[in-house]
Amino acid sequence: MIVKPVRLSLGRIEAELREVQRHFPAINAQLNLRRDDFTDTVRQNMLAAYEFLDALVDQNLDLFSDEGLEALLQLNHLVLLGKGYDPREFGRHISVTRQRFFDNFRRYVKPIRRWFRKHETENPYKVAAQVYVGVLSQPQLYQEGNHRTGSLIASGILLENGCPPFVLTRQNAVAYFNPSSEIKFTDKRTIQGKLRLPKYQRDFRDFLRQNVNEAYVRRP
Numbered sequence: 001m002i003v004k005p006v007r008l009s010l011g012r013i014e015a016e017l018r019e020v021q022r023h024f025p026a027i028n029a030q031l032n033l034r035r036d037d038f039t040d041t042v043r044q045n046m047l048a049a050y051e052f053l054d055a056l057v058d059q060n061l062d063l064f065s066d067e068g069l070e071a072l073l074q075l076n077h078l079v080l081l082g083k084g085y086d087p088r089e090f091g092r093h094i095s096v097t098r099q100r101f102f103d104n105f106r107r108y109v110k111p112i113r114r115w116f117r118k119h120e121t122e123n124p125y126k127v128a129a130q131v132y133v134g135v136l137s138q139p140q141l142y143q144e145g146n147h148r149t150g151s152l153i154a155s156g157i158l159l160e161n162g163c164p165p166f167v168l169t170r171q172n173a174v175a176y177f178n179p180s181s182e183i184k185f186t187d188k189r190t191i192q193g194k195l196r197l198p199k200y201q202r203d204f205r206d207f208l209r210q211n212v213n214e215a216y217v218r219r220p
Contacts, residue, residue, distance in 0.1 A: 045081070
């Protein structure tokens, strides 16, 4: 059966991100590791990245193709630099980010892509969770912004399979950030890390399933 990808309801997503921003001091107080403020810039950049992700899904772009890898890099640029950034102004950042991305891809992400190719027709929540944990655990895929970009990649996988995306909300923020902080400091190269990752993958799969919402998509 061919699954028709779904499109994003960007207005509803923006409303949720504004709500997170309004309540972020209270959210931050509940986190095991405090995060930087959820500013206007953070919100606007996330919305720009969601817009880009929506276009990728509309184009039916395979996120793990060679072209898709460039799109995954662009997602990170949008998360950090925002819509309409000047490549000349941020040339150093872009160069360092690109170098790290493709170095880590060759060393650590190729296994994720191989796993994705083998399992991409399976439960999309399982696939999205596995990829998210692979992106966020050490060594991380990106120089910065791995939480935000990783959640967008997971959402892209869900959208490609006809499922709603994950969107950070006031209600789910603590349950998202606290386990993600543990994943962030888990090294997938070590034996201890490899023993922990399956639990994180299962827990995040269940978290995604419980925290997607049809309100964030537009269906034909």
